Amino acid sequence: MEYSDPRGTRRSKGGMATVSKKxxxxxxxxxxxxxxxxxxxxxxxxxxxxxxxxxxxxxxxxxxxxxxxxxxxxxxxxxxxxxxxxxxxxxxxxxxxxxxxxxxxxxxxxxxxxxxxxxxxxxxxxxxxxxxxxxxxxxxxxxxxxxxxxxxxxxxxxxxxxxxxxxxxxxxxxxxxxxxxxxxxxxxxxxxxxxxxxxxxxxxxxxxxxxxxPDDDEGAVPAADGGESWAAAGxxxxxxxxxxxxxxxxxxxxxxxxxxxxxxxxxxxxxxxxxxxxxxxxxxxxxxxxxxxxxxxxxxxxxxxxxxxxxxxxxxxxxxxxxxxxxxxxxxxxxxxxxxxxxxxxxxxxxxxxxxxxxxxxxxxxxxxxxxxxxxxxxxxxxxxxxxxxxxxxxxxxxxxxxxxxxxxxxxxxxxxxxxxxxxxxxxxxxxEKRVVKVVEVIVEQPPATFEEFRAARVEELTERYDLSPRERDVLVGLAQGNTAASIAEGLHISTSTAQGYIKSLYVKLGVNKKQQVIDLFQK
The missing domain is CATH 1.20.1250.20 (MFS general substrate transporter like domains)
Known part of the structure; x- marks a missing residue:
């Protein structure tokens, strides 16, 4: 079978054993x-x-x-x-x-x-x-x-x-x-x-x-009516x-x-x-x-x-x-x-x-x-x-x-x-293709001028590329800043064990097994 590497790089045959173990x-x-x-x-x-x-x-x-x-x-x-x-x-x-x-x-x-x-x-x-x-x-x-x-x-x-x-x-x-x-x-x-x-x-x-x-659907896509929740909407x-x-x-x-x-x-x-x-x-x-x-x-x-x-x-x-x-x-x-x-x-x-x-x-x-x-x-x-x-x-x-x-x-x-x-x-x-054209126009007209804008753009890019959920996206930001699981849990108002679960899920999607690899991927 064929497979795709989200980073856009080809894996050598010698690295397949390492990939398999990981x-x-x-x-x-x-x-x-x-x-x-x-x-x-x-x-x-x-x-x-x-x-x-x-x-x-x-x-x-x-x-x-x-x-x-x-x-x-x-x-x-x-x-x-x-x-x-x-x-x-x-x-x-x-x-x-x-x-x-x-x-x-x-x-x-x-x-x-x-x-x-x-x-x-x-x-x-x-x-x-x-x-x-x-x-x-x-x-x-x-x-x-x-x-x-x-x-x-x-x-x-x-x-x-x-x-x-x-x-x-x-x-x-x-x-x-x-x-x-x-x-x-x-x-x-x-x-x-x-x-x-x-x-x-x-x-x-x-x-x-x-x-x-916790409900962390990747479906944080707004609905046609503005994205109101079941509880709030009539x-x-x-x-x-x-x-x-x-x-x-x-x-x-x-x-x-x-x-x-x-x-x-x-x-x-x-x-x-x-x-x-x-x-x-x-x-x-x-x-x-x-x-x-x-x-x-x-x-x-x-x-x-x-x-x-x-x-x-x-x-x-x-x-x-x-x-x-x-x-x-x-x-x-x-x-x-x-x-x-x-x-x-x-x-x-x-x-x-x-x-x-x-x-x-x-x-x-x-x-x-x-x-x-x-x-x-x-x-x-x-x-x-x-x-x-x-x-x-x-x-x-x-x-x-x-x-x-x-x-x-x-x-x-x-x-x-x-x-x-x-x-x-x-x-x-x-x-x-229509959606991509719109995104390109926005990027050309308003290129990121500050570090905060660059970081936000990078987060969105990785979220779309690796199909991350909204909560996994928040955890990605915390790991990219070098925070521990306890710090991330405190910032997101969740338990440490829940944060560790999201970190494991994020590692699986990104194809990494340590925090430094997440930081390196984020800074590329």
Whole structure:
């Protein structure tokens, strides 16, 4: 993978070992117990969500793979859309604010459904209506838990820690799924019930702990109404401010959401066609787990070796188009490679899903937006594209010449996605260029004449270059002046331990490990 050095310098091969040691050391210090707890909670959520989907809450002893039972999938889509619509409306009207979505009741319902399916009479559940009802309950409950899990991840300030959390959670989820498949059905069901029940106090504790942390959103970007806070503004102003933040978040995360949605569409198309036409490249139940393992190992290795997260332009221009382009190999190599190509496809799928989630969460932090609105929009968009893909796959799978239409559809969807991504990036680049021109005009007209003006300009430059939060910017100023953590804490009216936490986070972003390096960087 490529990576970018914020200082604009190239690293020699001889320095990669030093970079790796620094990256691992900084990452070890930044992964606090709270970060590990969030990681474990997200991994358990993914395990419960995936296993309950592919086994229909334990109704099927053997996982069904990507294409689950059709009535269950339809019910899951209805439940998903309902949850997304309710959450989005509550968020848009200002009735749902940060840390306002409690998922513990949903987790208890998931555990109860598992027990009912395990001990209910089998003929009662073999009806299509019962399976559809299970799907609706899955969509209503698991979607809510998903939003709450994403909100826990949003609390992480360091981009490097966030992407490592996503990668390790994917690794643990895949290992856990493999382990459950080796257990008898009843023991697997009891484990899922225990996992859901463990998440109830774990989510409650993490929500209580993280909500007490200082709110240092990088979204100190003023809203269209002048940046009034939720508490100070009236209800109508708060709604307008929330919608303005949502629009900025959507503008920044449109490309990742587009990538994840189109990938779901093509995955649904290919898998449903393979299931209906009995094609040899049907993706087995193990392939998604293999893809998650490959993706997580590669991402963790990249972060450990480079001490950086993938640059957004690299993701938009290389990773996302390259991932969706993997499907172009299906018309030519699908019948020959089969299982191997499925692993490649799901590795690309895992990359797309993980990096899309990373970009969306980072966009929420930059804009100061709540995670609920954009998470509901993304979940509804991806589920809608999945259902469209499944419908097209079913239609093509029942045609005599369906394979020809399938191949043409894959090519068309890929081309439309690439074209849409180019248009979005072009618009984003044009808006960035306009803002840069304005900044250059101001700098030319009013060059810094005093040391204070130079220092302020340098602070703003480093804040934008390293994507610092407002509180990290204040800590940067204190360190550049040679102050200690205690002095910085006293000046900012925070505790010394909190100041030390911000210093660690700042070190990770700047790629340094001591105060003198911060001073040297500031004076360059």
């Amino acid at each position: 990256g691992i050391g900084a990452l070890r210090g930044a992964l606090t117990p709270a970060a590990w707890a969030v990681l474990i909670a997200y991994a358990l959520y993914r395990l419960v969500a995936y296993t309950s989907y592919v086994t229909n809450f334990g109704f099927f002893a053997d996982p069904l793979g990507y294409v689950s039972d059709l009535p269950f999938m339809i019910g899951a889509a209805l439940g998903n859309f309902t949850s997304c619509a309710i959450v989005f409306v509550l968020c848009a009207t200002g009735r749902l604010r940060r840390w306002g979505l409690d998922c513990r009741s949903a987790l208890l319902i998931v555990a109860l459904i598992y027990l009912v399916v395990a001990f209910a009479p089998a003929p009662l559940l073999e009806e299509g209506v019962a399976t559809s009802l299970l799907g609706v309950l899955w969509g209503l409950t698991v979607t809510v838990v998903r939003f709450a899990a994403i909100e826990l991840l949003r609390a992480e300030r360091s981009p490097m820690v966030l992407i490592v959390q996503l990668a390790i959670a994917a690794f643990l989820f895949a290992l856990g799924s493999y382990g459950l498949r080796s257990l008898p059905p009843l023991w697997s069901t009891l484990f899922e019930v225990a996992a859901a029940l463990v998440l109830v106090p774990l989510f409650g504790f993490l929500r209580s702990y993280l909500s007490r942390l 209800q109508e102003d708060a709604v307008h401010a929330g919608l303005a933040r949502f629009r900025r978040t959507l503008a920044e995360s449109s490309t990742p959401i587009l990538a994840a949605s189109f990938f779901e569409l093509v995955c649904g198309l290919v898998n449903m066609y393979a299931s209906c036409a009995h094609a040899s490249f049907a993706i087995s139940a193990q392939v998604p787990l293999e893809g998650s393992l490959v993706c997580s190992v590669l991402v963790i290795a990249f972060v450990a070796l480079t001490a950086r997260v993938p640059h957004s332009r690299f993701m938009y221009l290389v990773v996302f188009p390259g991932a969706i382009a993997v499907f172009l190999a299906l018309p030519y190599f699908g019948e020959v490679w089969g299982r191997s190509l499925g692993t490649v496809i799901y590795s690309a799928y895992s990359f797309t899903a993980m990096l899309s989630m990373f970009c969306v969460i980072r966009a929420c932090r930059r804009t100061g937006d709540e995670v609920y609105g954009i998470a509901a929009f993304m979940a509804a968009a991806t589920r809608l594209c999945l259902m469209v893909g499944l419908a097209l796959g079913w239609y093509f799978g029942n045609l005599r010449e369906g394979s020809t239409f399938l191949h043409l559809s894959i090519v068309c969807v890929t081309c439309v996605y690439v074209l849409g991504m180019v248009l979005l990036l072009w618009g984003f680049r044009s808006s960035r």
